[in-house]
Amino acid sequence: MRVLIADDENISRKLLKRSLERWGHQVFEARNGREALQLLQEEDISLVVTDWMMPDVDGLQLVKEIRALPNRDYIYIILLTAKTMKEDLIEGMEAGADDFIAKPFDREELRVRLRAGERLLKLERTLSERNRELETMNRRMKRDLAAAARIQQSLLPRNVPQPSQLEIAWKYRPCDELAGDTLNILPLPNNQVGLYLLDVSGHGVPAALMAVALSHLLTPSLNGQAGQLNRHLFSDPGKLATHLNASFQTDEEQEQFFTLVYGVVDVKKGSFAYASAGHPDLIYLPRDGQPQRLGASGLPIGFSPVESYRTREIALNPGDRFIMYSDGIPEARNAAGEQFGKERFVEILNQCKTEPLDRTFDAIISAVQTWTADYVIEDDMSLLGFEFRP
DSSP, X not given: OEEXXXXXXXXXXXXXXXXXXXXXXXXXXXXXXXXXXXXXXHSOOXXXXXXXXXXXXXXXXXXXXXXXXXXOOOOEEEEEESOXXXXXXXXXXXXXXXXXXXXXXXXXXXXXXXXXXXXXHHHHHHHHHHHHHHHXXXXXXXXXXXXXXXXXXXXXXXXXXXXXXEEEEEEEEOSSSSOSEEEEEEEEXXXXXXXXXXXXXXXXXXXXXXXXXXXXXXXXXXXXXXXXXXXXXXXXXXXXXXXXXXXXXXXXXXXXXXXXXXXXXXXXXXXXXEEEEBOOOEEEEOTTSOOEEEOOEEOOBTSOTTOOOOOEEEEOOTTOEEEEEOTTTTTOBOTTSOBOOHHHHHHHHHHTTTSOHHHHHHHHHHHXXXXXTTXXXXXXXXXXXXXXXX
């Protein structure tokens, strides 16, 4: 080890140096605390043996100064002292000393205490190396998560052509860097528009990977499939959900599933066809009536290989709105553990139905954030909806 001896007594200092050098240590000498501090600035010192009573800067002050040094590996400090009172030892420990040796020192005792300090320093260096490795891994993981989040965000609707007869809006608020929610708007043939919102079970990377895979699968322009089968599936929500269920069956190890609501607006016909797989009810807001919950849910995708899903259809009237959402909105909790709730959610939607749809969704997100306040939001929040304006 590289050891610094600080002692104003020349004989004591030389005796210490001779012993330490015999034991294989590299020794640096200082006659007082000030010289010791200067050497600590210039040399990479691992352990300090310092006398307590010294002129100028004494041993106790030296210990305090060492502990205040910034950006240094840990330095083990042994105080040499003739003080034996318990109060003195406590004062030394509180200042930052690690160990004590009585003066005049015993060589064997000094050797044992140095070995103890050396073991501690080795453990400290190992811990520091592990911490640096963890910090490097953590920075790399954060970069990877940020890149993955950007990829996931890029799969959300961007500049999707929309018929003039529809006002479409969406909001997406993941609770972590990566989300298990995803949504999209799909221009389809024959004046039709597809809309879907899905929620993969769980959180973090596994849920996000599944969400990204499903986003690619459910967007024909991304996966390059444009055959008759795909056109047929995307125009029939029930058949699409049934096809997905047959393709995504969970197993005992994976236990991953997802809920889905998918709908097709036929602008020319003036109708909305939809199917739901374990997803929260659609909210139907007729222009001149009370809100309705359209419950068409079967089991989530992946629960049962024989589950099939039925398409339901409703005629559209001018001003009608349909809202899809993930359960992270009604299930958001405040500090008291109370949920935001579907009733409060639907009430705000109804109060804002004369506002532009995008502004309505802003009001929902704001209300949930006010409700949760400083409490951690534990699930992703997503909204997707349209208003029919022929």
